[in-house]
Amino acid sequence: MSVVLDIKNLETRFSTREGYVYAVNGATLQVKRGETLGIVGESGCGKSVTMMSVLGLVPTPPGEIIGGQAFFKGNNLLKYSAADLRAIRGKEIGFIFQDPMTSFNPVLTIGRQLTEPLMEHSRCSAREAREKALEMLNLVGIPNPKVRLKEYPHQFSGGMRQRAMIAMALICDPDLLIADEPTTALDVTIQAQIVELVNRLKSSFDMSIIWITHDLGVIAGMADRVAVMYGGMVVEEALVDDLYEEPLHPYTRGLLDSLPKEGTREPLKAIKGAPIIIREKPAGCPFEHRCGSAKPVCREKVPRLTEKSGSHRVACWLYDHA
């Protein structure tokens, strides 16, 4: 099976008045052709910055990619020029952002924004592009597409805007769709609609998907494989069934254990402490100060992502020997 995106040891940091913030500290993950990779993590874990870094969307300054590689179909995107990246974004890689209200241009019609990738990346005439846009709006389930094309983002509801965003991301038939918390801001019944839509489109568009979220429920229904991120690194990665049935990393276990269980009113098993902002290059495991199983080595050496069994990888000194 070929690998569409192969990120190796990506490191990104930001300059702030108080010094550096190390947002991504050695992220390693792959997406294979035709699969959905879920990336799970809380705010500050580096999941969004990882994708933004790969696509050249991190403003530099204050951001800076200080290490690693990101191979897309064999080519290292981190070495691409801005022009080359622009040629790929929207065409071979589609991106859906979290908040569709702020990621659409409020002063341009939906039609104009939907046809923009086509006009930019292909030799379509305006009329052909419009036809294609109508087709896409139909495909994502927006009624009255002819009328909707002439409307502005504020005239759409949240769920419809997200559908329009999906249409825009897919209009050039990309190989990879990256969705960054696409349903977090939506109501649960609308979320169900969007998840069902994307799953349906995945097979007809024959594409790979990266779905980023903090919601362990959504990932269970969407992903083939899941990567869990904490402190800017991937701490565990496995096939979806394996991750939920046999979570290895204490953080993954903590997250799953802290969810309410049906039929019991026992106090929830919370993870102690809180995520922190990393202001120095990590010398050890970023989860150490919250981990119930921490050992001295955890503070001294950064754990390596190693294969424990089959396709199940974990970065933890409980399973690795220095």
Next chain:
Amino acid sequence: MAEQDILLKVEHLKKYFPLNSGKLINTRRDYVHAVDDVSFEILRGETLGLVGESGCGKSTTGRAILQLYKPTSGRIIFEGRDIVSLPPEEMRAMRQKMQIVFQDPYASLNPRMNVSEIIGEPLENFNVLPRNEIRERVLEILDMVGLDRSFANRYPHEFSGGQRQRIGIARALALDPSFIVCDEPISALDVSIQAQVLNLMVELKQRLNLTYLFIAHDLDMVRHVSDRIAVMYLGSVVEIGPSDELYTNPKHPYTRALLSAVPKPDPKSERKRERVILEGDVPSAIHPPSGCRFRTRCPQAMDRCAVAKPDFFNVGPDHRAACFLYK
């Protein structure tokens, strides 16, 4: 339910927000029917969960109960007295007993006041303690919410979201209330912090004999913390019943769709799951559908649903649904 066990009774509560039609001389007014005839009771010592999606009116209901919004009509009977018609001075006294915890820990604390001032402010406003005892009370409350006493002199920006929410909870506890409206208290927090804060709120409720109206959209969390749950849609309560009963036997078509939409962290069951997927979006609260508000998206809508709004019908032990399917 014995009369004396009922702490709060909401009767036919309505809150309409007027809209300007944009003309200089307004000949006609439109209204957002945010809360459109809502009635329920909360027993002393229980947690009533109030769930629904955005725009259903749950937050507005919570705030109207506390008179943060003046109800358009209806009665709110707290400890036997209708507080809507209370003169301002008496309402003010009532406020000691009814408090609120807000959703956004970044917006609900005054950035220019330190923790001690934030928690102490209610005590100063109501003159419940002599000045020299306020500080000690503030420190006691910090202990109760799991914050270090040394935080008393710090300012909100020095704290994380979870800690700020604890400060908000501390503030709500200062006057020793009997009733707290929790308006989405954990929604804005990271997943690993939600469990901590939820545990704290449950523990405080038991320790201090509190009564909660717990407004939230995370259905699993609400079930965990509530004795009974009311489901709202477009300004109306559509179903109300004991938590476990509502979750295992949802009767109203909207409740069923809502519960079926909640993703569970279990890949095998997610793959097999058959969901009720609702079509379209929630209709406008300015011009809501006639009759049952849910009929435009209901997979089981009948002709009569357009004619009149359904009353509540009994569908189980202490369990009611506003739906003609159960007449």
